[in-house]
Amino acid sequence: MAQMTGEDAALSFDPLRPRLIRVAYRMLGSVADAEDVVQEAFIRWMGVDHAAIREPEAFLRRTVTRLCLDQLGSARRRHETYIGPWLPDPVVEEPEDEDVTLPLMLALERLSPLERAAFLLHDVFGVAFEEVATTIDRDPAACRQLAARARTHIREARPRFQVEKERGLAIAQAFFTASRSGDMAALGGLLAADVSLHSDGGGKRSAALRVLFGIEDVMKLHGALSRHFGAHPSHLVYAGSINGLSGFVTREADGELQTTALDIEDGRITAIYVMRNPDKLRHLHPLYNG
Known part of the structure; x- marks a missing residue:
């Protein structure tokens, strides 16, 4: 040129x-x-x-x-x-790469940098292995091996099927209503038995310091949270896609934003991802400070 x-x-x-x-x-x-x-x-x-x-x-x-x-x-x-579970920054736009969901991004964290680059460039962005090789300074055969190892490591994190958009949004809104109103029966009906909860406060806001596994522990936490929400209401400002998952953005009683993304399989929530770290939510304030 x-x-x-x-x-x-x-x-x-x-x-x-x-x-x-x-x-x-x-x-x-x-x-x-x-x-x-x-x-x-x-x-x-x-x-x-x-x-x-x-x-x-x-x-x-x-x-x-x-x-x-x-x-x-x-x-x-x-x-x-990092203090407590680490989650990637929430992105609320509709994803162009629909299979790059939040669980997959967490799985990418377990890869080596070169595996991550080879997988993303080739499998997600459609870059030929010859260009991948030039980019990461490896030969094409090595790049193929890097991408293959990455696929093996993250196979379980790839979405097995896409939740129908309207169905996912309805479940997310039902979760918001049940969790904020303290309707434990309705909440329990939305959760899978092996549900997990990942909450990222980054040491800046209160959050669980470990990932919670199983419906009993998740329900116990939400029982305590329902009392908090009763005294300190949470307001819904957006419902839609959060990192490729159904979810919502809320403004909490402290004035800060919070995102909740839900992994849904067979109509039940299998994982809940809550972002509370204000440093990771700054880019959302221009969208939801109205």
Whole structure:
């Protein structure tokens, strides 16, 4: 391609920014970190010889992926010292990659950085292994092996079927009503026997310090929470998709936002993911502060 003016280079980058942010977010699990990485890629784009680049999107995807790989080591160390369960930042837009749900993103955390990159680039974003090889500096055969190992590790986290959107939304709204009103009978009827609850407060707001497993422990917690909600109401501000799962956003009595995402199988909730860490909810405030 021909060398561009600064204005032309910026204009050529803008349509690619959303897709690059999706790549970075799925690599890092952080909206703010993904935006920082893509901004760094933009700065580099503005300074390169555009005449030497045949495929701008491929070049920028490689740049973003490599920047993410540089960050993943320190991110993993932060997760190891994190207070309580760690969850990725909640994203409320309808997903373009419908199988990249919150459980899958948690499974990605267990992969090596190179496995994660190979799997995401090839299996999720449809990048040929030849380009994956160039991106992560491995040969195509090694990239195929990395992606295959990733698939083996995360097979159980891939959604076996998609919950029909309206059905999922109805279950999410029923869960909100039952959990906030203290209707334990209705709540229990929504939960699978082996339901789990993951609550991320990051040490900034109250949250369970471990994942709760089984309907008994989850019901016990919600029994206590129902008394709290009776005195401190929680207000629904959005119901729809949270990281590819049915869920909702609430404004709690302390004025902070909270997201709840529900993994649903056979009409029952099998996992509850609650984000309370205010640092991970900042990007939602412009949407729900009205």
